[in-house]
Amino acid sequence: MSNDTAWLTLAALGAYHGVNPAMGWLFAVSRGLTERRRRAVWRSLLPIAIGHELSIALVALVVLGLSVAVDPGALHLVAAATLVAFGIFRFVKPHAHPRWTTMRVTDRELTLWSFLMSSAHGAGLMVAPVLIGLQDHLDTAHVAEHQRADLAIVSRLPLPQTGLGIMLHVGVMLLVMGAVAIVVYERVGLEILRRAWINTDHLWAGAFLLAGVVTFLS
Amino acid sequence: MPLKPDPSFYPSPASAIEGPREELAYVVTLNTGTNGDRRPDALTVVDLQEGSATYGTPIGRLDMPNVGDELHHFGWNACSSALCPWAPHPHVERRYLLVPGLRSSRIHVVDVKDDPANPKLVKVVEADELARRTGYSRPHTVHCGPDGLYVSALGAPDGGGPGGVLLLDHDSFDPLGRWEIDRGPQELSYDVWWNIGYDTLLTSEWGTPDMVEDGVNPELLLAGRYGHHLHAWDLRRRRHQQAIDLGPEQQMVLELRPAHDPTRPYGFVGVVISTADLSASVWLWDRVDGEVTAEKVIEIPAEPAETEQLPPALQPFGAVPPLVTDIALSVDDRTLYVSCWGTGELKRFDVSDPRRPRETGSVRLGGIVRRAPHPAAGPVNGGPQMVEVSRDGRRVYLTNSLYASWDAQFYPEGIDGWMVKIDSEPDGGAFEVDPGFYVPYDGERPHQIRLQGGDASSDSYCFPS
Numbered sequence: 001m002s003n004d005t006a007w008l009t010l011a012a013l014g015a016y017h018g019v020n021p022a023m024g025w026l027f028a029v030s031r032g033l034t035e036r037r038r039r040a041v042w043r044s045l046l047p048i049a050i051g052h053e054l055s056i057a058l059v060a061l062v063v064l065g066l067s068v069a070v071d072p073g074a075l076h077l078v079a080a081a082t083l084v085a086f087g088i089f090r091f092v093k094p095h096a097h098p099r100w101t102t103m104r105v106t107d108r109e110l111t112l113w114s115f116l117m118s119s120a121h122g123a124g125l126m127v128a129p130v131l132i133g134l135q136d137h138l139d140t141a142h143v144a145e146h147q148r149a150d151l152a153i154v155s156r157l158p159l160p161q162t163g164l165g166i167m168l169h170v171g172v173m174l175l176v177m178g179a180v181a182i183v184v185y186e187r188v189g190l191e192i193l194r195r196a197w198i199n200t201d202h203l204w205a206g207a208f209l210l211a212g213v214v215t216f217l218s
Numbered sequence: 219m220p221l222k223p224d225p226s227f228y229p230s231p232a233s234a235i236e237g238p239r240e241e242l243a244y245v246v247t248l249n250t251g252t253n254g255d256r257r258p259d260a261l262t263v264v265d266l267q268e269g270s271a272t273y274g275t276p277i278g279r280l281d282m283p284n285v286g287d288e289l290h291h292f293g294w295n296a297c298s299s300a301l302c303p304w305a306p307h308p309h310v311e312r313r314y315l316l317v318p319g320l321r322s323s324r325i326h327v328v329d330v331k332d333d334p335a336n337p338k339l340v341k342v343v344e345a346d347e348l349a350r351r352t353g354y355s356r357p358h359t360v361h362c363g364p365d366g367l368y369v370s371a372l373g374a375p376d377g378g379g380p381g382g383v384l385l386l387d388h389d390s391f392d393p394l395g396r397w398e399i400d401r402g403p404q405e406l407s408y409d410v411w412w413n414i415g416y417d418t419l420l421t422s423e424w425g426t427p428d429m430v431e432d433g434v435n436p437e438l439l440l441a442g443r444y445g446h447h448l449h450a451w452d453l454r455r456r457r458h459q460q461a462i463d464l465g466p467e468q469q470m471v472l473e474l475r476p477a478h479d480p481t482r483p484y485g486f487v488g489v490v491i492s493t494a495d496l497s498a499s500v501w502l503w504d505r506v507d508g509e510v511t512a513e514k515v516i517e518i519p520a521e522p523a524e525t526e527q528l529p530p531a532l533q534p535f536g537a538v539p540p541l542v543t544d545i546a547l548s549v550d551d552r553t554l555y556v557s558c559w560g561t562g563e564l565k566r567f568d569v570s571d572p573r574r575p576r577e578t579g580s581v582r583l584g585g586i587v588r589r590a591p592h593p594a595a596g597p598v599n600g601g602p603q604m605v606e607v608s609r610d611g612r613r614v615y616l617t618n619s620l621y622a623s624w625d626a627q628f629y630p631e632g633i634d635g636w637m638v639k640i641d642s643e644p645d646g647g648a649f650e651v652d653p654g655f656y657v658p659y660d661g662e663r664p665h666q667i668r669l670q671g672g673d674a675s676s677d678s679y680c681f682p683s
Contacts, residue, residue: 027303033682034415034481094219095389097305099365102454103415103480103680113304190229190681193301199221199309 006134007168010127014169017052017123018176021197024048024114025181032185034103041185045178047107051114052123053170059124060162063131072136079128080216086122087208094201096120122208127169129215134161136218223308226671228298231478231549232683234609234672241267242334242670243606243615244315245637246289247662250622255661258282259289261317261328262664263335264637264657274639274655278335282326283342287319288622291666293360294676295327295367295388299414302364302680314340315668316367316391318357320621321431323348325357325369327391334670341391349375351393352384356427359409361678366394368419370410373426381407381426383419398451402458406445409473409487412453414678415480416505419451422471422487433623436531440493442466448487448503450510462512464501467494471501475547475554475675477572481682484572486554487512488542496520496535498542500556502572516554516575518542521561527587531627538586541628543620544604548611549674550683553578553642555605555614560628562588562601564616564640566649579649581640584618586628592638593653600625600633606667607642607674614640619663635659637667 017023028048032041066075089096098116105113118124184192228234243264249257263278282289295314300307313331318324323345328337349355354371361368367386373379382404383397398404408424423445424430429438438444446468450460464471468489476485483505491498500516520537532538541560547553547569554575556565562585567575582590584601591597600618607614617637619625625633639655641648657664668676 021303022306026306030303030681095307095310097307097365100304101363101365102304102417103302104417117305191233193229193308194223194225194227194233197223197308199219201219201309 003134006130006165009130010165010169011172013126013130014172015176017118018173019180020200021193023052023117023121023123023177025177025184027110027113028177028181029185029190030103038182038185041181042178043107044110045174045181047110048114048177049170049174051111052118052173053166054111054115055118056124056127056166056169058119059128060131060166063128064159064162067135075132076215076218079132080212083125083129083208083212083215086125087205087212090122090205090208091202094205122204126207126211127166129211131162131165132215133218134165220309220311223301224296224311226312227301227308228677228679229301229681230683231551231679234298234677234679235549235611237609237671239268239610240608240669240671240673241265243637244330244337244668244670245617245664246292246317246666247635247659247664248288248619248622249662256285258285259287259319260662261289261315261337263337265335266669274657276657278337280328280337280339282319283339284322284324286322287324288321289317289665290320290621291359292317292668293367294362294668294672295391297362297672297677299362299364299678299680302414305364310388312671314391316360316369316386318360318369320356320358320372323355323357323375325386325391343391343393345375348384348393352396354382354384354396356381357384359411361411362388363678364414364680367391368397368410370407370421372407372424372430373428377426377428377431379405379426381405383407383410383421397456398458399456400458403461404447404449404458406447408445408471411474411476411485412678413476413480413483413485413505414453414680416483417453418483418505418510419453420474420476420485420503421449421451422474423447423449424470424472430621431623433627434531439469439491442469442493444469445471447471448501448512460510462503462510464489464512467492468499469493472543473545475545477547477551478549478677478679479551479682480680482551486515486545486547486569486572488545488556490541490543491539496537496539498540498558500542500545500554500575504572513573515573516556516567518556518558518565521587523587529586529628529630532586546605546607546614546674548607549609550611553611555607557602557605557616559601559603559620561585562590564602564605564614566642568646578646579642581649581651583616583638583651592636592656593651594656595636595658598634598636599629599631600636604666606669608669609672609674611644611674612642614642615667615669616640617664617667619665622663625663633663635663637664
């Protein structure tokens with residue numbers, strides 16, 4: 001995977017999570033409607049973004065950890081198997097979600113909710129192959145410069161790139177989510193849900209299978 | 219899998235009110251064998267489509283596989299709560315009716331998608347499985363919750379208590395277990411619903427199976443042993459929070475009708491009878507400084523009657539109790555309908571100020587003494603009992619049977635089943651029996667009505683209007 005493709009993919013995934021009502025903007029709008037003020041919509045976005053970011057950071061940490069512990073071939077194999085397994089799970093149980101029945105949430109609870117939803121949805125997992133792709137790219141670029149083995153290991157820890165990638169993903173998500181939330185709250189209203197909430201369950205599950213296969217082959 | 223949300227899911231009550239008019243009613247009927255022939259209970263389908271040649275007549279029927287279920291209340295597998303923001307699953311379908319047998323404890327799962335007028339039985343959860351997995355028996359109310367199906371149950375398999383709430387998986391409909399983690403002092407059970415915007419679940423109290431299945435027991439009644447509490451629970455932590463005692467004379471606290479708007483923390487609950495004066499009442503529960511409180515907002519007095527006009531059970535009292543056995547709140551939370559099954563009356567109240575209901579209409583039909591006539595059928599027996607209101611609030615549907623062994627005490631000659639329609643204009647306008655709508659149920663007793671696509675007591679909304 002080239003650098004540009006990786007950045008673009010991270011941004012596109014962010015936009016998708018931003019548009020998806022189940023990832024948070026609907027909760028933000030409902031808080032605004034319940035409290036009857038726009039500020040409640042805005043205030044919900046940050047906890048949601050933090051929870052989402054935490055979910056992704058967790059996966060990123062695992063990827064980084066594994067990239068030190070095992071060789072690239074094994075990393076690709078583990079990632080591919082996890083992605084395919086998760087894709088199958090989303091096909092078999094498209095309605096699976098964390099147990100949650102609470103409307104009245106504090107900011108901290110909203111963060112937790114977002115973390116759980118993002119994790120169950122596989123938001124972090126989907127970012128994993130892109131991070132691995134970024135890393136592969138770095139590996140090939142750096143191999144010539146760092147012939148010595150210890151240096152090679154250090155260069156395979158692409159912390160800044162991983163961090164930037166996650167920031168880009170969450171930034172785009174926040175932007176799109178905020179825009180959708182405020183447009184729905186101020187202008188269109190929730191009737192839009194009835195017309196425009198397209199079922200992407202199978203598409204999303206399929207994306208995991210595809211990502212698994214690509215990761216395996218790359 | 220559908221590509222778009224089920225069109226019968228509405229984000230807010232206002233959105234539901236704007237939806238299309240109902241075209242079918244599902245009505246469960248009880249076959250008591252009064253016609254000499256003991257047959258299974260059934261789910262019947264009544265045509266409500268305006269202009270249809272079969273309007274106002276039964277056009278479909280599904281007989282249950284066994285005899286003696288005592289079908290009673292029932293509910294949808296999914297409703298507008300599927301749009302709730304915390305765990306939305308908008309692409310499930312409102313296609314199954316879950317129909318419990320209150321006596322047999324079987325839960326029937328009926329599919330109405332492919333041919334809505336000809337429901338198909340797709341699954342039966344048997345009583346022993348229900349008992350094994352939940353410890354409960356005699357399932358009653360079914361509500362589609364945001365994370366599963368909530369079912370209230372009257373008691374334990376041995377006929378005693380406690381009754382409570384159980385959960386069914388919303389895909390497989392398998393019983394998942396009992397809902398309560400800490401039930402506190404709660405023992406009796408009847409109805410369950412919630413103020414979804416306040417994370418509060420409410421339950422009401424009738425009696426354990428032993429207390430109700432052989433008919434109302436006068437000793438228990440006069441001793442104030444039937445339910446007289448309302449219980450408030452933490453919906454999220456599944457813990458009992460408050461038992462609100464309405465007073466030991468307030469016997470049988472039944473139907474819970476929370477406001478549909480999730481920002482309103484209140485609701486109404488009916489009490490069948492006061493042992494002090496045979497009156498019936500409706501109570502408002504509300505949330506004040508974080509506490510749930512209840513106050514009586516409607517009282518309906520008993521009507522004096524001659525001893526010879528009364529069934530043996532009521533002769534010592536010389537009066538007919540109103541027996542409020544069901545109430546219904548319109549989707550806009552502005553109109554409350556109150557069934558007086560004993561006196562044969564359906565009352566309409568304006569509850570836009572919930573603390574001060576204002577009576578805005580009354581319809582008389584049947585009644586223990588009065589036998590008020592229907593224009594299409596002459597004098598009828600039984601009385602307004604289960605009441606269901608259309609989403610737009612303009613049509614009210616009624617049936618006349620309560621519960622077999624209780625029917626026999628209050629209407630000992632037997633109940634001739636019927637379903638009727640009342641037209642209700644908004645803002646206190648006309649409130650009249652539709653003379654052209656009378657569905658007789660010969661030899662059968664109809665109970666709860668569910669309207670296709672949802673009605674005033676089927677859906678919870680997570681977004682305010």
